[in-house]
Amino acid sequence: MANAQIIxxxxxxxxPEKVDxxxxxxxxxxNNLGIAVAGKRVVGDTREEIAEAIQQCLARAEVVIVSGGxxxxxDDLTRDGAALALGRELRFHEEVLAGIAARLRKFNxxxxxxxxxxxxxxxxxxxxxxxNGTAPGQVIETxxxxxxxxxxxxxxxxxxxxxxxxxxWSGFFPPRVLRTFTFRIARMPESEVDExxxxxxxxxxxxxxxxxxxxxDITLQFRAVAETEDEASRLLAxxxxxxxxxxxxxxxxxxxxxxxxxxxRHLLARGQTMAVAESCTAGMLASRLAGVPGVxxxxxxxFVVYTNEMKVKLTGVDATLxxxxxxxxxxxxxxxxxxxxxxxxxxxxxxxxxxxxxDGGTTKDPIGTAYVGIATPDRLFAERLSFPGDRERIRxxxxxxxxxxxxxxxxxxxxxxxxxDLQ
Amino acid sequence: MANAQIIxxxxxxxxPEKVDxxxxxxxxxxNNLGIAVAGKRVVGDTREEIAEAIQQCLARAEVVIVSGGxxxxxDDLTRDGAALALGRELRFHEEVLAGIAARLRKFNxxxxxxxxxxxxxxxxxxxxxxxNGTAPGQVIETxxxxxxxxxxxxxxxxxxxxxxxxxxWSGFFPPRVLRTFTFRIARMPESEVDExxxxxxxxxxxxxxxxxxxxxDITLQFRAVAETEDEASRLLAxxxxxxxxxxxxxxxxxxxxxxxxxxxRHLLARGQTMAVAESCTAGMLASRLAGVPGVxxxxxxxFVVYTNEMKVKLTGVDATLxxxxxxxxxxxxxxxxxxxxxxxxxxxxxxxxxxxxxDGGTTKDPIGTAYVGIATPDRLFAERLSFPGDRERIRxxxxxxxxxxxxxxxxxxxxxxxxxDLQ
Numbered sequence: 001m002a003n004a005q006i007i008x009x010x011x012x013x014x015x016p017e018k019v020d021x022x023x024x025x026x027x028x029x030x031n032n033l034g035i036a037v038a039g040k041r042v043v044g045d046t047r048e049e050i051a052e053a054i055q056q057c058l059a060r061a062e063v064v065i066v067s068g069g070x071x072x073x074x075d076d077l078t079r080d081g082a083a084l085a086l087g088r089e090l091r092f093h094e095e096v097l098a099g100i101a102a103r104l105r106k107f108n109x110x111x112x113x114x115x116x117x118x119x120x121x122x123x124x125x126x127x128x129x130x131x132n133g134t135a136p137g138q139v140i141e142t143x144x145x146x147x148x149x150x151x152x153x154x155x156x157x158x159x160x161x162x163x164x165x166x167x168x169w170s171g172f173f174p175p176r177v178l179r180t181f182t183f184r185i186a187r188m189p190e191s192e193v194d195e196x197x198x199x200x201x202x203x204x205x206x207x208x209x210x211x212x213x214x215x216x217d218i219t220l221q222f223r224a225v226a227e228t229e230d231e232a233s234r235l236l237a238x239x240x241x242x243x244x245x246x247x248x249x250x251x252x253x254x255x256x257x258x259x260x261x262x263x264x265r266h267l268l269a270r271g272q273t274m275a276v277a278e279s280c281t282a283g284m285l286a287s288r289l290a291g292v293p294g295v296x297x298x299x300x301x302x303f304v305v306y307t308n309e310m311k312v313k314l315t316g317v318d319a320t321l322x323x324x325x326x327x328x329x330x331x332x333x334x335x336x337x338x339x340x341x342x343x344x345x346x347x348x349x350x351x352x353x354x355x356x357x358x359d360g361g362t363t364k365d366p367i368g369t370a371y372v373g374i375a376t377p378d379r380l381f382a383e384r385l386s387f388p389g390d391r392e393r394i395r396x397x398x399x400x401x402x403x404x405x406x407x408x409x410x411x412x413x414x415x416x417x418x419x420x421d422l423q
Numbered sequence: 424m425a426n427a428q429i430i431x432x433x434x435x436x437x438x439p440e441k442v443d444x445x446x447x448x449x450x451x452x453x454n455n456l457g458i459a460v461a462g463k464r465v466v467g468d469t470r471e472e473i474a475e476a477i478q479q480c481l482a483r484a485e486v487v488i489v490s491g492g493x494x495x496x497x498d499d500l501t502r503d504g505a506a507l508a509l510g511r512e513l514r515f516h517e518e519v520l521a522g523i524a525a526r527l528r529k530f531n532x533x534x535x536x537x538x539x540x541x542x543x544x545x546x547x548x549x550x551x552x553x554x555n556g557t558a559p560g561q562v563i564e565t566x567x568x569x570x571x572x573x574x575x576x577x578x579x580x581x582x583x584x585x586x587x588x589x590x591x592w593s594g595f596f597p598p599r600v601l602r603t604f605t606f607r608i609a610r611m612p613e614s615e616v617d618e619x620x621x622x623x624x625x626x627x628x629x630x631x632x633x634x635x636x637x638x639x640d641i642t643l644q645f646r647a648v649a650e651t652e653d654e655a656s657r658l659l660a661x662x663x664x665x666x667x668x669x670x671x672x673x674x675x676x677x678x679x680x681x682x683x684x685x686x687x688r689h690l691l692a693r694g695q696t697m698a699v700a701e702s703c704t705a706g707m708l709a710s711r712l713a714g715v716p717g718v719x720x721x722x723x724x725x726f727v728v729y730t731n732e733m734k735v736k737l738t739g740v741d742a743t744l745x746x747x748x749x750x751x752x753x754x755x756x757x758x759x760x761x762x763x764x765x766x767x768x769x770x771x772x773x774x775x776x777x778x779x780x781x782d783g784g785t786t787k788d789p790i791g792t793a794y795v796g797i798a799t800p801d802r803l804f805a806e807r808l809s810f811p812g813d814r815e816r817i818r819x820x821x822x823x824x825x826x827x828x829x830x831x832x833x834x835x836x837x838x839x840x841x842x843x844d845l846q
Binding site: 020021038042044053191195209210221275278281284305345357393 | 698699
């Protein structure tokens with residue numbers, strides 16, 4: 001498999017405000033042809049640093065792509081850096097300057113002395129036309145490798161890549177198919193997912209496996225490179241099948257879908273609805289559900305009962321229950337879920353009550369403790385949970401657990417034959 | 424001025440989906456001490472490539488910061504890469520493992536064999552405690568330069584940088600006074616803020632001015648470098664005072680506080696409370712408020728009324744009102760706010776009803792239209808809003824407007840002499 005390195009030139013990308021995004025577009029286009037990106041970097045507007053980066057990257061990869069620093073100003077130094085790196089001259093091209101002049105005339109702008117800088121091309125390089133700006137791109141073959149100099153603005157770079165670079169890449173490298181497959185897993189720490197999956201995936205270098213971890217939400221991604229679609233599918237199945245057997249029902253989606261949209265689809269497939277009552281998460285669970293387009297077919301709404309008074313007033317939980325057991329208790333979680341199911345008429349209700357910190361908590365139930373109550377058409381139960389982290393993270397963890405506990409519960413009911421789509 | 428290089432480790436950041444953002448936070452913290460970032464890179468999970476990147480960066484900069492790759496899994500190779508780069512051994516630290524074990528026990532998780540990996544420390548390195556995760560950081564002085572290995576997750580990296588790295592950097596490099604001042608502005612587009620503020624701030628190069636834009640939330644930040652605190656304050660006032668006069672009451676905070684915590688403080692200062700009823704935003708407003716520690720003193724809770732049925736059932740809005748005017752209307756927004764104030768007993772109630780898309784909308788009220796209803800101790804009114812963008816962005820915009828409309832309304836009431844703190 002061929003490797004690429006991407007270099008973004010520009011001191012503004014070394015400030016706290018701006019990030020290089022051209023590399024994301026370039027990575028997508030390269031991956032489509034089975035070319036992996038092995039590294040990327042941001043370099044300031046300094047000739048020596050640009051030259052050093054190009055040399056270091058050419059030592060590592062078959063394709064090196066430099067974006068930015070091709071403008072007309074004095075701190076546009078990519079051309080000079082590349083010349084220094086390769087030990088080649090820059091040659092003035094009269095016809096390139098004529099093209100720049102024609103473009104500027106078209107927009108009633110005058111050419112300045114500075115624009116001449118943009119007509120200097122590396123000795124032996126091919127010019128890549130830029131219909132969307134004055135800076136032409138350049139490509140040069142050096143030691144069996146390809147070095148591209150591309151303009152920085154995405155609206156100039158992107159068309160140039162599609163029109164010129166992609167055909168060059170596909171001619172230079174044997175065509176490959178790159179396919180990915182994804183498992184998403186809730187309620188299992190990254191270390192446990194890895195301990196169970198690593199003995200399987202480490203046997204394979206193709207597909208390559210990546211683990212991404214968010215709060216209670218682990219993504220396992222497999223990336224296979226092959227000569228045909230069929231071979232890619234076979235390669236992916238070789239690692240995905242045994243991992244599916246190992247992790248079983250903790251895997252909630254195999255198509256990249258979020259936990260909330262997976263739950264919504266399971267409810268829709270059963271013609272069922274849900275509602276919520278949230279204390280410490282105070283709408284975060286509802287808001288996550290509402291992020292799924294079309295979710296109003298299965299999600300009705302519910303209560304934000306942030307204070308004890310609201311738990312009594314809005315959902316009708318018995319005040320003495322709160323006095324006896326405290327608001328953060330199994331008893332109150334159960335009552336909140338049951339009352340919410342009752343008052344909304346939903347098939348399923350979820351309740352959340354807990355201590356997100358920084359205040360609150362008891363010896364028995366310290367900060368990070370939450371109770372999730374679930375009311376279904378045929379039962380009522382609660383789970384006690386315990387999470388590390390700050391307020392935001394505890395709330396996020398709790399909604400994640402609540403969604404996944406309900407997902408497993410909904411799957412106990414049979415799906416209906418035809419139920420339509422969320423949208 | 425000292426230079427830093429930043430290396431982010433992780434193959435996931437070499438995919439088309441994910442970009443390194445830790446470097447933005449690191450750059451801000453480094454710049455605060457007058458240390459410039461001269462370059463940054465992303466390297467995959469390969470020991471040799473990590474080692475090479477560290478060597479190349481140490482050759483260029485006084486501080487090299489590596490983030491990520493300190494987890495417990497087999498593809499966490501930063502420790503090994505650094506050892507290879509420096510030609511030093513990794514040493515197992517029993518007390519580091521004991522700390523990891525204690526942390527896992529606290530959250531009822533079992534330590535696995537893999538966690539031992541995280542207790543290996545570079546010979547001669549100092550351990551940086553990680554109260555938010557299992558991976559400790561490391562710092563080592565080598566050839567008069569500093570190499571840091573930091574965990575990848577921002578909620579682990581950021582506190583570690585603030586607590587440990589910043590003091591080390593300030594001890595290592597000659598101190599300068601760098602001070603910032605911030606205005607936050609709601610309900611005004613970035614272009615308008617800039618049009619009104621630029622004629623003032625462009626007159627100054629010190630302080631430097633930065634504009635950050637989120638949905639309906641603009642931050643103007645001024646950064647002054649000086650030899651003394653007094654001089655920094657004078658420099659900041661020279662630009663901030665005229666901009667305050669220009670933007671007036673659209674500035675909602677001058678200490679970096681979020682809009683929701685500003686609103687909460689205004690309510691607390693008046694001994695007043697609030698509640699919500701949300702349709703399209705479905706808990707997002709409530710959840711934003713609940714993100715403020717101690718907010719239960721002023722925020723009671725409310726209703727998520729995602730379907731029409733729930734608007735009638737939970738808040739008691741007249742069903743014929745919805746039939747006559749549709750759920751997305753001024754009339755329904757007013758009724759929702761009034762009923763919510765009534766049922767919860769809060770001093771203020773906010774309601775939101777709108778079309779967030781991708782379905783819904785009418786010719787009169789297309790997707791992106793929302794009505795915000797406000798019920799106060801002495802009046803009831805609604806505003807019609809209209810936003811561009813996708814579902815998530817429309818919902819975010821709407822909550823922002825609702826919070827700021829209420830903020831201005833709360834300020835009509837006089838503050839009380841003594842009212843305590845949120846926490």
